[in-house]
Amino acid sequence: MNMRRSVLVLxxxxxxILEGTILPWLIPDVWQMRIIPNLVFVVLxxxxxxxxxxxxxxxxxxxxxxxxxxxxxxxLGAHSFAMGLSAYLIGLLFQIPRAPLPLMMTVILLGxxxxxxxLFGIYSVFNLNQEPYSWAILNHMLPTMLFHFAIALILYxxxxxxxxxxxxxxxxxxxx
Amino acid sequence: MSWPENFLRDTTGFVQKMFYKPAGYVAGLFEDxxxxxxxxxxxxxxxxxxxxxxxxxxxxxxxxxxxxxxxEQLKFTKAQEELYKYQYHIAQVVSQTTEPxxxxxxxxxxxxxxxxxxxxxxxxxxxxxxxxxxxNFTSTVKLMTMMDTNDPNSQPPIAATAINKEGKTFGMIESxxxxxxxxxxxxxxxxxxxxxxxxxxxxGIGGLYPRGLTIGTVExxxxxxxxxxxxxxxxxxxEFQDWKQLIVVFTEERAE
Numbered sequence: 115m116n117m118r119r120s121v122l123v124l125x126x127x128x129x130x131i132l133e134g135t136i137l138p139w140l141i142p143d144v145w146q147m148r149i150i151p152n153l154v155f156v157v158l159x160x161x162x163x164x165x166x167x168x169x170x171x172x173x174x175x176x177x178x179x180x181x182x183x184x185x186x187x188x189x190l191g192a193h194s195f196a197m198g199l200s201a202y203l204i205g206l207l208f209q210i211p212r213a214p215l216p217l218m219m220t221v222i223l224l225g226x227x228x229x230x231x232x233l234f235g236i237y238s239v240f241n242l243n244q245e246p247y248s249w250a251i252l253n254h255m256l257p258t259m260l261f262h263f264a265i266a267l268i269l270y271x272x273x274x275x276x277x278x279x280x281x282x283x284x285x286x287x288x289x290x
Numbered sequence: 291m292s293w294p295e296n297f298l299r300d301t302t303g304f305v306q307k308m309f310y311k312p313a314g315y316v317a318g319l320f321e322d323x324x325x326x327x328x329x330x331x332x333x334x335x336x337x338x339x340x341x342x343x344x345x346x347x348x349x350x351x352x353x354x355x356x357x358x359x360x361x362e363q364l365k366f367t368k369a370q371e372e373l374y375k376y377q378y379h380i381a382q383v384v385s386q387t388t389e390p391x392x393x394x395x396x397x398x399x400x401x402x403x404x405x406x407x408x409x410x411x412x413x414x415x416x417x418x419x420x421x422x423x424x425x426n427f428t429s430t431v432k433l434m435t436m437m438d439t440n441d442p443n444s445q446p447p448i449a450a451t452a453i454n455k456e457g458k459t460f461g462m463i464e465s466x467x468x469x470x471x472x473x474x475x476x477x478x479x480x481x482x483x484x485x486x487x488x489x490x491x492x493x494g495i496g497g498l499y500p501r502g503l504t505i506g507t508v509e510x511x512x513x514x515x516x517x518x519x520x521x522x523x524x525x526x527x528x529e530f531q532d533w534k535q536l537i538v539v540f541t542e543e544r545a546e
Contacts, residue, residue, distance in 0.1 A: 131302075134385030134396075135309035138532065139317040146531045147468075150389050183295050184302050184385070186423040186430040187392035188443060233389075241440050243391040245469060254390055 118280040122161070125276075126177055129153035134184070148257045152229065154181075156262050157273065158201040159225045163213050164277040167205020174198035188242050196232040200225055211281070215270060222266040223259050230255045296425040303396055303428035306385040314383075314534045369542075376500050377540040379403070381411075383533045384428060390468050393433050393530070395419075399538055400427040408445075408498055410539045416504035416527035417492065418536060420445040433530050434473065437466045449495040450475060450505060452488040459484045460493070461522060463505060473506060475522040476514055486510055490524055500539050 133151045141149050154177045162170035178194030204225045210217070234250050237243045243250075291299075361371060381397040399405045401424045409421045411431045422432040422445070438444045448463040459482055461475040478484055488508045494501025506524040514521040 131305055131309055131385075134387060135306050136313040138386050138388065139313045143529075143531055146388050147390055147393075147471075150387075180298065180302065181387075183298050184306075184396065185387045185392075185394045186299075187387075187389070187394055188436070188441060192392075237391055242438065243468075244438075244440070245391075249469065250390075 148254045149261045162205030170201035174201040200229040226259045226262040299425040300427045372542045379538045418528045449493045451493040473524040478520040
């Protein structure tokens with residue numbers, strides 16, 4: 115009965131694997147430190163807009179934590195917090211099940227910037243980066259935003275169809 | 291590390307391994323085709339290097355034998371004798387993340403293979419980073435790009451010296467500047483002969499880092515923070531991207 119939903123979770127896991135293994139080979143060397151692919155988060159934004167912000171929050175917390183534990187950076191939980199919070203906030207503002215493509219793309223740009231800024235904020239609070247915000251925006255946030263934009267364009271049609279199917283499944287479950 | 295973390299890391303690492311290596315091969319194939327025209331030039335350089343190596347090897351063998359005899363005569367303890375005997379183990383990279391202030395890679399050697407935190411990880415070019423977390427079958431390598439004096443969890447500073455100036459040059463490599471992509475070597479005493487184009491290697495003082503690991507080349511030497519010591523800007527010799535294999539340097543375990 116929860117077929118579609120497990121497909122979504124599996125897709126997220128697959129994307130998580132791809133962003134750590136295959137994408138570093140595809141992105142040109144010069145851009146590697148500047149484009150930080152976060153495919154999971156792109157899908158989460160879709161979930162937040164077309165499905166529900168609570169689902170996006172839970173998924174954001176879980177997959178953020180997975181990223182934190184697998185890559186074990188400076189502090190545990192930074193990605194978990196950033197992804198969960200920004201997916202939830204985006205859902206709070208833009209949860210529009212019938213949102214058209216241009217609006218969704220704007221959401222992707224905003225959400226990507228928000229997530230990177232939250233991460234930047236966390237590291238700044240703990241005195242872990244010395245660079246100014248303006249440098250960070252130009253160095254990696256803008257390229258990442260554009261990269262996520264392109265990924266979202268590719269994923270738009272299949273993802274929206276999946277999410278609509280999940281919704282339909284849910285409503286038939288409730289009707290039954 | 292707790293068991294849920296261990297489990298999560300090892301299972302994810304297993305899946306990632308199946309993706310990373312084939313992707314690397316495909317990317318490597320295209321790279322090889324691109325490099326085809328540089329091959330003859332590279333071959334020539336390697337031949338010169340090999341000849342040089344053969345000469346040095348003969349010399350080295352004499353010195354080594356002599357050194358061992360001297361150690362025996364001076365009655366070195368076992369710990370002292372094994373201080374500089376390192377084992378090099380090849381590790382496959384499993385996945386990587388390239389965030390500017392938070393970049394780590396995962397390799398497929400873990401606690402079961404004898405990896406311990408703070409072991410050095412090198413590529414063929416030079417020092418890449420330090421093992422920061424170890425689970426049963428995978429471990430996380432903190433890249434040199436994460437060196438930061440403000441971070442209490444950062445890898446410890448590296449005591450370094452320059453090739454051909456081993457007894458005379460000293461400095462501590464303490465931080466990495468993400469804006470310029472250079473390492474900073476601080477605490478160089480006044481009157482130090484360090485100069486641009488010197489090759490910087492770890493000196494092994496302090497015991498944590500093995501000695502003789504290539505770190506980078508000096509780009510410029512400036513007056514340091516407080517005006518008493520100098521700071522050298524170092525271009526790292528390892529590139530922090532697209533690895534296939536790395537080498538973990540196993541040191542003798544020793545009571546601290």
